Amino acid sequence: MTVIIFLIILAVLVFFHELGHFVVAKWSGIRVDEFGLGFPPKVFGIRYGETLYSLNLIPFGGFVRIFGETPEELVSGVTSTPDSLIAKSKWTQALVLIAGVTANIILAWLFLSIALGVGVPMSVEGVPASAIVEDIHLTILTIVPGTPAAKVGLKTGDQVLLLTRAGEELVPTSAKQAINFISTSGDGLSIKVVTSKGETVDYRVKPEMGLIAGAPNQPALGVILGQVGTVAFAWWQAPWQAFKMTISLTKLTVQGLGHLAVQAVQGLATLDSVTGPVGLAGLVGDARTLGLAYLLSFVAFISINLAVLNLIPFPALDGGRLLFVLIESIKGSPIKPRIANILNLIGFVLLLSLMFVVTWHDISRLL
Structure with a gap:
């Protein structure tokens, strides 16, 4: 399908x-x-x-x-x-x-x-006050390749439900709260997440030092966390917000392409930065699981x-x-x-x- x-x-x-x-x-x-x-x-x-x-x-x-x-x-x-x-x-x-x-x-x-107009999952940071925001979860926005988070199988889009270490539990309500908990869990911790497919999974992971620029001694997993919710606008507001988002995405795409071109000239570009038809088909499948609005x-x-x-x-x-x-x-x-x-x-x-x-x-x- x-x-x-x-x-x-x-x-x-x-x-x-x-x-x-x-x-x-x-x-x-x-x-x-x-x-x-x-x-x-x-x-x-x-x-x-x-x-x-x-x-x-x-x-x-x-x-x-x-x-x-x-x-x-x-x-x-x-x-x-x-x-x-x-x-x-x-x-x-x-x-x-x-x-x-x-x-x-x-x-x-x-x-x-x-x-x-329907409502699409996105970061709630910087969302206009006129937006209708529902179902907010602490979510993994980015995973750095080769880090502890990537090695154990955590994925972008996973919703963080529970952090556990040595019998101590935390239901994180903010990225800062979760990062503080992780940075003081040098012996490792368990992360319970809900995947994009709706499955609840527990991961055992040990933070590593040297992953954060400017804080080499701070243990980290190699993830960027953020509050993600379903964001919608009234039908008369959605076209204008979509216009601004279209301009923003176009600028980001041009910047990303320019960065890739510079890397190619410097001999630093890799195929991991590029996705073809097969990779896009897989991403479409992932997007489909998040609903029609996200797919659109x-x-x-x-x-x-x-x-x-x-x-x-x-x-x-x-x-x-x-x-x-x-x-x-x-x-x-x-x-x-x-x-x-x-x-x-x-x-x-x-x-x-x-x-x-x-x-x-x-x-x-x-x-």
Whole structure:
């Protein structure tokens, strides 16, 4: 069921991305030859007007074939055809290219609006006073890899119910209270949690020193704790709060991608920082167990990531094509079709190779 839900989510995200290109192209008077979900080989297609609507076998993607967008069409002389992309102004070309990213951002905002209207689990720190907050629990927000918490099997999202050491028990009501208890439990303690699947589990763990910067002698488990509750807003407030959250998540995604790029240049990046289709399918399964609202908010996050990734100025991505348009605007003439073809082919091969490597890494983590 998780795989089916993931494929449906992927289809929806790709559909709206390509719909953005499609709508703006049509609005600009550009002919669209094909609107396809998935990549060929084609399963079936239906022609309506000038456009072929197709369903293809490989589900990880989609495309809109716009008249006059390929280098070959430039050579064939479609620049004189008024309904071709190449015949339009550079501003119009840029609008068509950026429309897919815009559609993904709008979709994320819609999903977050629904999720915040229903109520979604999130940290209650900094939540506006107008929010409706229920069912607050002390929750593990982050686990540092390789620390005692990670080694015993504690997971992000586990709700902390009870801490026990040498016959002394504590039902923590704040992160500070729990951290003080843990830091004075040098001989180890037991942690009772409720997992994201609703199971109650006891973990025996011994804190270690040297995990906290600035406090090397303080025993710690390697977790960040926080109060998490179900946060909802009135229907007229949810869209505005969703808009602010969309902007915030977009900024965080850009910052995270920039940090990953810097690490890659420095040779410090690892595949543990990247998740492919298999890993995303597992995360979708985890999100599904927390309810529809949480799943919608997670899908919104994926949609924002898809938008940001597509804006990277790399051949075969929307950002790469935007870069071509910018270069052509500066130089006053089109990029040679042969060069554009080679760059797009290299970009496409590299993207497929990266997807294969990341997918293999995701699978290896499951084995």
